[in-house]
Amino acid sequence: MNKRILLAKRPEGLPEESTWQLDERPVPTIKKGEVLIKTEYVSIDPAMRGWITDKESYLPPVPIGAVMRAACVGKVIESKNPNMKVGDHFAGLSGVHQYVVTNGQNWVQVHPDRAPLPKYLSVLGLTGRTAYFGLLDIGQPKEGETVLVSGAAGAVGSLVGQIGKIKGCRVVGIAGGKEKCSYIVNELGFDGAIDYKNEDIRTRINELCPDGIDIYFDNVGGDILDTALTHINRNARIVICGAISQYNSKKFKGPSNYYRLLTERARMEGFVVIDYAKDYGTAYQHLGKWLMEEKLKSKEFIVEGIENFHSAFLRLFSGKKLGKLVLKVS
Amino acid sequence: MNKRILLAKRPEGLPEESTWQLDERPVPTIKKGEVLIKTEYVSIDPAMRGWITDKESYLPPVPIGAVMRAACVGKVIESKNPNMKVGDHFAGLSGVHQYVVTNGQNWVQVHPDRAPLPKYLSVLGLTGRTAYFGLLDIGQPKEGETVLVSGAAGAVGSLVGQIGKIKGCRVVGIAGGKEKCSYIVNELGFDGAIDYKNEDIRTRINELCPDGIDIYFDNVGGDILDTALTHINRNARIVICGAISQYNSKKFKGPSNYYRLLTERARMEGFVVIDYAKDYGTAYQHLGKWLMEEKLKSKEFIVEGIENFHSAFLRLFSGKKLGKLVLKVS
Numbered sequence A, B: 001m002n003k004r005i006l007l008a009k010r011p012e013g014l015p016e017e018s019t020w021q022l023d024e025r026p027v028p029t030i031k032k033g034e035v036l037i038k039t040e041y042v043s044i045d046p047a048m049r050g051w052i053t054d055k056e057s058y059l060p061p062v063p064i065g066a067v068m069r070a071a072c073v074g075k076v077i078e079s080k081n082p083n084m085k086v087g088d089h090f091a092g093l094s095g096v097h098q099y100v101v102t103n104g105q106n107w108v109q110v111h112p113d114r115a116p117l118p119k120y121l122s123v124l125g126l127t128g129r130t131a132y133f134g135l136l137d138i139g140q141p142k143e144g145e146t147v148l149v150s151g152a153a154g155a156v157g158s159l160v161g162q163i164g165k166i167k168g169c170r171v172v173g174i175a176g177g178k179e180k181c182s183y184i185v186n187e188l189g190f191d192g193a194i195d196y197k198n199e200d201i202r203t204r205i206n207e208l209c210p211d212g213i214d215i216y217f218d219n220v221g222g223d224i225l226d227t228a229l230t231h232i233n234r235n236a237r238i239v240i241c242g243a244i245s246q247y248n249s250k251k252f253k254g255p256s257n258y259y260r261l262l263t264e265r266a267r268m269e270g271f272v273v274i275d276y277a278k279d280y281g282t283a284y285q286h287l288g289k290w291l292m293e294e295k296l297k298s299k300e301f302i303v304e305g306i307e308n309f310h311s312a313f314l315r316l317f318s319g320k321k322l323g324k325l326v327l328k329v330s
Helices: A047-051 A117-121 A126-139 A155-166 A178-187 A203-206 A223-228 A273-292 A304-318 B047-051 B117-121 B126-139 B155-166 B178-187 B202-207 B224-231 B273-292 B305-319
Strands: A002-007 A020-026 A036-043 A069-079 A087-096 A100-101 A108-109 A146-150 A170-173 A194-195 A213-218 A232-240 A269-271 A300-304 A323-328 B002-007 B019-026 B033-043 B069-079 B089-095 B098-101 B108-110 B147-151 B170-176 B192-195 B215-218 B230-239 B267-270 B300-304 B322-330
Touching: A002 A304, A020 A304, A020 B047, A020 B273, A036 A087, A036 A117, A047 A069, A047 A304, A047 B098, A087 A100, A087 A117, A100 A108, A100 B047, A117 A323, A126 A155, A126 A213, A126 A232, A126 A273, A146 A155, A146 B230, A155 A170, A155 A213, A155 A273, A170 A178, A170 A203, A194 A203, A194 B224, A203 A223, A223 A232, A223 B002, A300 A304, A304 A323, A323 B202, B019 B305, B033 B089, B033 B117, B047 B069, B047 B267, B047 B273, B089 B098, B089 B117, B117 B322, B126 B215, B126 B230, B126 B273, B147 B224, B155 B170, B155 B215, B155 B273, B170 B202, B170 B300, B178 B192, B192 B202, B202 B224, B215 B224, B224 B230, B305 B322
Parallel strands: A146 A170, A146 A213, A170 A194, A213 A232, A232 A269, A300 A323, B147 B170, B147 B215, B170 B192, B215 B230, B230 B267, B300 B322
Antiparallel strands: A002 A020, A036 A069, A036 A100, A036 A323, A069 A087, A087 A108, A269 B267, B002 B019, B033 B069, B033 B098, B033 B322, B069 B089, B089 B108
């Protein structure tokens, strides 16, 4: 049988158990040109909260009753496609289900002998590319500049900070709790950490970013974005990558200090990683090289069992995880 | 005697009569290298509200007790500087006073035989350059794109719309009241106008910008900025030029729809015209040419008498004026 997580209804606020429905269907059969992939790991990402909202966005909303959309890695277990052999592993934007049939379009082969499979959902997957293109293309870091990143112990934020260090920047991260702050400084090499749960952010930014902020990479929105804006330098770049603190709100809190964009001639810009598809190869090469050289470290927080999808998903919002959240489904 | 408007105290909210002090001093004398300029017209600009706030910004706050800062045009009436002859006219960032002594630094000669003096404070002055660089450098308009501009009957907005038309864009303006809306469409050639005092902005943007907004040029902030964001296209540019609706608020209203920057891969960017000083010549040439060719029209709303500075200043916020607000002081 094929266990699947369906979107049962659109949530208001924080999703509840009843947002989802666990369903079982017979494992599907394949036609000529298709393969059957057994999903091994499913990526759990903040963006998923946006996908289940009934709002126009960069991808259409997941329909009610459909399998929840998710990035996955899995193994081909049946093939009628000469390009995808049984036993090969592939990654793709698929869904929270144990089996999926595909003709292979938009799936890319991955290599468990080169890196553990969950890494293909984190540093070697969309997460890594999000950090890579967001910081390098939108943020445009220059050596010696100061980068502040929120959600700094999270999947994207932890990579943004490390890539910032590779590029010769001073990097300060904002994270929740002592453990995460210690992790990003002592294990990932950030120059400083701000514990937003226990410290005054404004005071700490002043202490840790004495030359101001040239790039603020925002994963959280809300008050942290607003406070960061008060410290930006002339010609600063604010990279809008996410707003985890706002996703469950009916209305986002707008940054009342947005006018600092004028006084500092600064720029606030959003991006969506899928626009960079043609450059994925370059990103993959760099990220892979940095990973091999141990200039980049990534932690995956793995939850076992497709039945635990909901409780795993909630960790995005509670912050009860470190690094990239991944669900092992098979 | 030299009548001067001094900043008496920092206002909270809308400035009051007591924010200013009218003072009289003997006309100053000049030393070698200096000239005495008799101010003829003073520019009254929204930016002045920012200059009297005790906040770090792109210019230092006007000190309490000092002459209020303002752009001016005036005539040299005494000269000990061989480069500035008696009878010549100059424009500069000076103050609300009838006479000023200067060595000429940062003053530029203007020519009343080529254009009426108040034009050197509007289309041929900083106002024109603000529209020019804001739209062209930050907005980067392309032929066929849709430009939405707020404060569209105002000094900067009315020029932004006309420059947009020159560049082949569809241009829609937001202004307060039927007279202003009629003016920008029938006299300035805008493709459409939205009367924010009497119409639903969201509905009207939908009607008048059927292909969405590629550039939103914001002079007002607040709800209009927030609503405009819901209609932006992929890769849109939001030019932050001003926030007249917010200047008297203790805290600006942040745009809660800022997250559309992410979903639409769009950019919100501020600028300050004085950064473009090295390119003023180019702007002046283009603006002057367009003015001669009648591709650009500008209206100046002239208030007489330095004593009326305060009531003139309030028109910025009440909207009781059309075009560029200028005070005739001599």
